[in-house]
Amino acid sequence: xxEVTQTPSHQVTxxxxxxILRCVPISNHLYFYWYRQILGxxxxxxxxxxxxxxxxxxxxxxxxxxxxxxxxxxxxxKIRSTKLEDSAMYFCASSSGASxxxxxxxxxxxxxx
Amino acid sequence: xxxxxxxLPTLSVQEGDNSIINCAYSNSASDYFIWYKxxxxxxxxxxxxxxxxxxxxxxxRVTVLLNKTVKHLSLQIAATQPGDSAVYFCAxxxxxxxxxxxxxxxxxxxxxx
Numbered sequence: 001x002x003e004v005t006q007t008p009s010h011q012v013t014x015x016x017x018x019x020i021l022r023c024v025p026i027s028n029h030l031y032f033y034w035y036r037q038i039l040g041x042x043x044x045x046x047x048x049x050x051x052x053x054x055x056x057x058x059x060x061x062x063x064x065x066x067x068x069x070x071x072x073x074x075x076x077x078k079i080r081s082t083k084l085e086d087s088a089m090y091f092c093a094s095s096s097g098a099s100x101x102x103x104x105x106x107x108x109x110x111x112x113x
Numbered sequence: 114x115x116x117x118x119x120x121l122p123t124l125s126v127q128e129g130d131n132s133i134i135n136c137a138y139s140n141s142a143s144d145y146f147i148w149y150k151x152x153x154x155x156x157x158x159x160x161x162x163x164x165x166x167x168x169x170x171x172x173x174r175v176t177v178l179l180n181k182t183v184k185h186l187s188l189q190i191a192a193t194q195p196g197d198s199a200v201y202f203c204a205x206x207x208x209x210x211x212x213x214x215x216x217x218x219x220x221x222x223x224x225x226x
Binding site: 004031033035041042043044045048055056058091093095098099101102103104105106107 | 202212
């Protein structure tokens, strides 16, 4: 069964450093998403991406964040200068249609020291 | 702002019993609702969804009930099994404003033998 994959599973970084989280969405999906989950809290929407551009973003997704689809298979989330409060589990998701079921990856745990 | 929340943070049931997990939402314009299951260390896994033009939908051992009058959503799991132990999230979206999912805080279901 096709699935969303994410690398790395755990990323530790120093405050102020740049990180890139990587995702490989399901191959025939066209819509891509990033969500995050701070420990013990609910999953929060960050951004959605379609046709090589951002279609929606939340207040969390400020100028420190960016997304890119550098090739036909990867979808990345970059945090330019990490802050302590960026520590969270980051989930990538994809869907075949805009209103279709979103399939989530296993997540990347980001720890900012 | 609008919010999605859960009535109970934890639920403990005996194996074989039926489980009911509840969710309240506040956005009366929400038109699509989903239940996700999240096991430890994994991403949210789709269980069942329901659109606002329905009040009940059944899957394999699961039923979702939607009461738009009181803005309440429930997930019923029949003959609960140890493998059902996980955190369950309800999520909603309002198609008019986009396709980002708005998640509730989660209910932890513990199934005891």
